[in-house]
Amino acid sequence: MRAALYEGQTPDLILVDDIEVEEPRADEVLVRIANCGICHSDITLVDLMAGSGDVSVLGHEAAGTVEAVGPMVTSLAPGDKVLLTPLAPCGSCYWCSRGEPTACHEAQLFASGFRPDGTTPLSRSGAPVKRGLGVAGFGEYTIVRAAGAVKLAPDTPLDIACVIGCAIQTGVGAVINTAKVDPGATVLVTGLGGIGISVVQGARLAGAAKIIVSDPVASRREAAMHFGATQAIDPLSDDVAALSLESTGGIGVDYAFEAAGVAALVNTCLTSVRVGGSAVIVGVDATLGSAEVMPASLVTHGKSLVGSLLGDCHPQRDIPKFVDLWRRGLLDLESMISHRFDLANANAGLDNVRAANGIRTVLTVST
Ligand SMILES: NC(=O)c1ccc[n+]([C@@H]2O[C@H](COP(=O)([O-])OP(=O)(O)OC[C@H]3O[C@@H](n4cnc5c(N)ncnc54)[C@H](O)[C@@H]3O)[C@@H](O)[C@H]2O)c1
Ligand SMILES: [Zn+2]
Ligand SMILES: [Zn+2]
Secondary structure (H helix, E strand, O other), X not given: OOEEEEOOOOOOOEEEOOEEEOOOOOOEEEEEEEEEEEOHHHHHHHHHHOOOOOOEXXXXXXXXXXXXXXXXXXXXXXXXXXXXXXXXXXXXXXXXHOOOHHHXXXXXXXXXXXXXXXXOOEEEOOEEXXXXXXXXXXXXXXXXXXXXXXXXXXXXXXXXXXXXXXXXHHHHHHHHHHHOOOOOOEEEEEOOOHHHHHHHHHHHHOOOOEEEEEOOOHHHHHHHHHOOOOEEEOOOOOOHHHHHHHHOOOOOEEEEEEOOXXXXXXXXXXXXXXXXXXXXXXXXXXOOOXXXXXXXXXXXXXXXXXXXXXXXXXXHHHHHHHHHHHHOOOOOOHHHEEEEEEHHHHHHHHHHHHOOOOOEEEEEOOO
């Protein structure tokens, strides 16, 4: 099969056609990938893995068609369209039973690129190839646990629905699952790529009264207004926290979402939220930069600082809900997809994401 491999040598992926993929194990499915969006986390992985010697297939925002199922799988059959999710909770452990799927041990292993037993279904000339962030969407075939593949109706367009896999789960989930934004709330969103735009869409869906956004890229600020933002701030020329306070009568916003992956914005968000408000950290700083937070101010102002992994989504519950919201015209996926590249041009796609062009870049992996 063809796959775009990251070998940790250069910032570029290499396209190869001699990757081997195993037969699915008892609880796994073999999926032919149709489309996969490129998330900034793929770029972050390239940055963090440089020089590690690891070989992996990146891409974790994918949709495709089931080719084969393991003997224990009853929920899916060959020919089913599926949306893949990076975090596949087991569904039966203590944490899953508590309704905390992102704390599930098996889900937490997604970033390792391996199965819980340390193996991977992908190899090249007998050497293991990791599954990027749990999916390996930049290749024609992958194997995932059935729990991580959500069945879609046969008429679902995979080239559009794929962005639900990471952007929508992460952004809309951060609003409705992590923060539980209430109607009439005031919201700040810093960073307006696929993730931040999904936060904006989530805030609009939740009935937020004010959605203030910030990004140095003017075209992304304009796009955010289309998706429901009510005020856009250029952080290069204006003080985001000061304007957020001013826009809320000096009170501060109820919720501030960091969706840029810039550590310093943690304090921008904390300063922007009102007494008793929440700063929700969604972005991952690729430099692993840190931010100084004064705990005393959290206490005296009763502010919350919380991280959100993949929007705390329950994939089998939330993904069908997001597809339904899209079908009803309440989530706009089409306008998020600004660029498409074939798998052979995956590097141009990655460069497009690095350059913050458009909103989401999607690879056509197979047709
Ligand atoms: N928490 C999760 O589960 C999760 C899931 C997916 C992605 N992420 C992370 O979310 C972040 C965003 O991902 P994306 O794919 O949308 O990335 P992206 O590169 O498309 O967008 C990031 C945006 O942040 C903007 N930005 C940079 N500096 C800024 C500043 N000082 N103020 C405001 N905006 C600024 C950029 O101009 C860009 O538009 C990344 O860090 C990514 O790794 C987290
Ligand atoms: Zn992602
Ligand atoms: Zn579990």
